[in-house]
Amino acid sequence: MKKFNFIIGKKQIILTCLTLILGAAIYVNYVVSDSDTISETDVVENSSKTYGTAAFVSETADESEDEEVDYFEQARLDRLESRDTAVQTLQSILNGGDSTEEEQAVAAKSAEAVSNYIEKESTIESLLLAAGFEDAVVYLDEDGANIVVKSGDLDADSIAQIKDILLSEVEVESENIRIFDVK
Secondary structure, eight states: OOOOOOOOOHHHHHHHHHHHHHHHHHHHHHHHOOTTSOOOOOEEOOOSOOTTOOOOTTOOHHHHHHTOOOHHHHHHHHHHHHHHHHHHHHHHHHHOTTOOHHHHHHHHHHHHHHHHHHHHHHHHHHHHHHTTOSEEEEEEOSSOEEEEEEOSOOOHHHHHHHHHHHHHHSOOOGGGEEEEEEO
């Protein structure tokens, strides 16, 4: 019978150490990371006061509540006004005689990006309404996406559904997606 020769060399020690370090790194990553859970969002209460609107002195409080502007209507109007201003600025650059070809090319790309954002925002809002949310407003830019939804209770499943709808239309990193619930 042959005797088993058990010699530990440098290669076996290094391989064992690297395997242990890799196992420790995987364990630490598992313990530290919390990527499996979807965090709950903060609830934003819809304020009944509308600041900056003109009101008659003789008007009573009941009459002003009837004329309250819905948050989502106001948000869409504000977004439309800011996009219109951006488009007008880009058009003045494109139509201006004193701009260089490089400036016009940059302005054309920006105008195309704004147009794509408007189209994608509208599509995502329609999909969110079709998914059963009461109302939604989506803000897209080069940095990320902000989504405001009107929902009775926004839970982890709803958040996942919103992210799925958003990511089906645009490419945004998950950490750049912000979802807000307005009651």
